[in-house]
Amino acid sequence: MSSTQTRTRTVGEHQQQVQALLAGRLHGHAARTERLGLEQAAGRVLAGNVAAPRSLPPFANSQMDGYAVRASDLAAAPPATSQPAATPSSTVQLRVAAPIPAGTAAPALAPGTAAPIMTGAMLPAGADAVVPIERAVPDSFYPATEPEGATVGLPSGVPAGQFVRSAGSDIAEGTAALAAGTRLGAAQLGLLAGLGVDSVTVRARFPVLLLSTGDEVVEPGQPLAPGQIHDANTTLLAVSLREAGAEVAHSRIAADRPEGFLEQLRHDLRRHPADLVLTSGGISKGAYEVVRQALGAGGVQFLSVAMQPGGPQGIGTVDGIPFLAFPGNPVSCLVSFEMFLRPALTALTGLPVPRRKVQARLTEAAASPPGKLQLRRGRWKDGQVELIGGPGSHLIHALASSNALVELPEDTEHAAAGSEVTVWLLD
Numbered sequence: 001m002s003s004t005q006t007r008t009r010t011v012g013e014h015q016q017q018v019q020a021l022l023a024g025r026l027h028g029h030a031a032r033t034e035r036l037g038l039e040q041a042a043g044r045v046l047a048g049n050v051a052a053p054r055s056l057p058p059f060a061n062s063q064m065d066g067y068a069v070r071a072s073d074l075a076a077a078p079p080a081t082s083q084p085a086a087t088p089s090s091t092v093q094l095r096v097a098a099p100i101p102a103g104t105a106a107p108a109l110a111p112g113t114a115a116p117i118m119t120g121a122m123l124p125a126g127a128d129a130v131v132p133i134e135r136a137v138p139d140s141f142y143p144a145t146e147p148e149g150a151t152v153g154l155p156s157g158v159p160a161g162q163f164v165r166s167a168g169s170d171i172a173e174g175t176a177a178l179a180a181g182t183r184l185g186a187a188q189l190g191l192l193a194g195l196g197v198d199s200v201t202v203r204a205r206f207p208v209l210l211l212s213t214g215d216e217v218v219e220p221g222q223p224l225a226p227g228q229i230h231d232a233n234t235t236l237l238a239v240s241l242r243e244a245g246a247e248v249a250h251s252r253i254a255a256d257r258p259e260g261f262l263e264q265l266r267h268d269l270r271r272h273p274a275d276l277v278l279t280s281g282g283i284s285k286g287a288y289e290v291v292r293q294a295l296g297a298g299g300v301q302f303l304s305v306a307m308q309p310g311g312p313q314g315i316g317t318v319d320g321i322p323f324l325a326f327p328g329n330p331v332s333c334l335v336s337f338e339m340f341l342r343p344a345l346t347a348l349t350g351l352p353v354p355r356r357k358v359q360a361r362l363t364e365a366a367a368s369p370p371g372k373l374q375l376r377r378g379r380w381k382d383g384q385v386e387l388i389g390g391p392g393s394h395l396i397h398a399l400a401s402s403n404a405l406v407e408l409p410e411d412t413e414h415a416a417a418g419s420e421v422t423v424w425l426l427d
């Protein structure tokens with residue numbers, strides 16, 4: 001077969017091909033792990049189950065600023081130490097014990113006494129309930145130099161356990177805190193920190209060799225000669241890959257010369273072993289399609305997917321390593337990542353999280369090429385989506401001004417204003 005022939009595939013077929021290509025390589029990936037500090041582990045996937053090394057809360061403590069009491073002292077008639085005179089029958093007078101600030105271990109609470117206790121402070125032995133300061137008389141704490149024998153009026157009928165956070169009521173020591181495969185966000189990492197854990201074993205990032213191609217493509221920060229442009233794709237794809245639990249083992253801009261392309265690629269792979277090679281550009285019908293010309297006769301197939309942007313695609317292996325070629329236009333790269341790599345990687349590694357898809361109404365009419373799934377860029381708000389920029393796949397500013405991809409299906413050539421479309425939320 002000539003490498004210039006182009007087969008057409010549906011989006012679904014290509015999605016399956018990409019997932020199958022990566023499956024063999026990334027199944028073993030879950031076994032590779034690394035130990036990281038908690039903040040470094042943000043966004044990563046937990047490698048193994050984590051059991052709670054201690055209970056949370058670790059000790060019974062107060063949920064309120066107030067008085068720690070024995071509920072039984074507030075159950076019945078006022079004890080002998082109270083001052084019966086003008087207090088209502090529902091109030092019990094208790095002698096005030098030494099206050100308990102958070103972070104200290106208090107002595108046991110003597111019967112007939114109430115200890116000022118602060119939120120989070122350890123309940124003294126013997127105490128089993130807390131009365132908030134607002135319900136006490138007086139309703140503010142005595143100064144630290146309280147008079148000997150001071151008393152406080154507290155409501156009777158306080159149930160045992162009131163405003164007490166019992167030991168282990170959040171999680172008990174030895175029980176499952178987080179399961180293997182959990183994506184570690186703020187809450188999960190906060191839990192580990194709260195459990196006293198300071199590092200965690202996560203799945204290793206899988207290495208990717210990333211090549212942008214084109215004689216016109218120049219690194220950002222470098223001056224441009226006439227006809228040259230800055231490389232948007234390396235950054236765009238590196239960021240997408242990082243979110244997917246990958247790391248760019250090496251990236252480089254490759255010239256439009258098929259001679260030596262494969263040799264240089266092999267050299268890169270020897271120095272920077274990778275689980276995936278991802279290229280952008282050089283795969284359509286031009287006279288200088290470096291990737292297609294260099295690899296089309298080997299293990300890489302170049303084809304057309306019924307999608308716009310992102311129609312031209314390459315898929316295969318180089319020396320057994322999965323290889324994907326995305327088209328050069330930046331919007332095509334992003335759409336290709338979202339359509340093919342994101343779902344494949346999510347299925348295989350748990351990262352990145354799938355895009356949320358919602359139904360929304362178009363604020364304007366839109367045309368779409370027949371037989372192709374078109375993904376337009378849009379701004380979604382309150383169930384409506386406004387298209388941003390035209391269908392051109394070079395419109396990276398319009399992409400950056402959008403928060404959604406808008407699906408116009410294969411069988412849609414004209415979508416009327418107000419018609420319902422599927423929208424992928426990018427935020």
Ligand SMILES: Nc1nc2c(c(=O)[nH]1)N[C@H]1C(S)=C(S)[C@@H](COP(=O)(O)OP(=O)(O)OC[C@H]3O[C@@H](n4cnc5c(N)ncnc54)[C@H](O)[C@@H]3O)O[C@H]1N2
Binds near residue numbers: 232286
């Ligand atoms: N006769 C035809 N021409 C084209 C077809 C076609 O079917 N027949 N397909 C078009 C479509 S669709 C796309 S998409 C592009 C894909 O082309 P390539 O993958 O070969 O990419 P290049 O030609 O190398 O570049 C396309 C475009 O993107 C710019 N580019 C490339 N790399 C970068 C980068 N790293 N950062 C920013 N911009 C980049 C490049 O300068 C071109 O403007 O082909 C159409 N043509």
Ligand code: MOO
Binds near residue numbers: 310
């Ligand atoms: O299909 Mo090309 O990938 O943008 O316009």
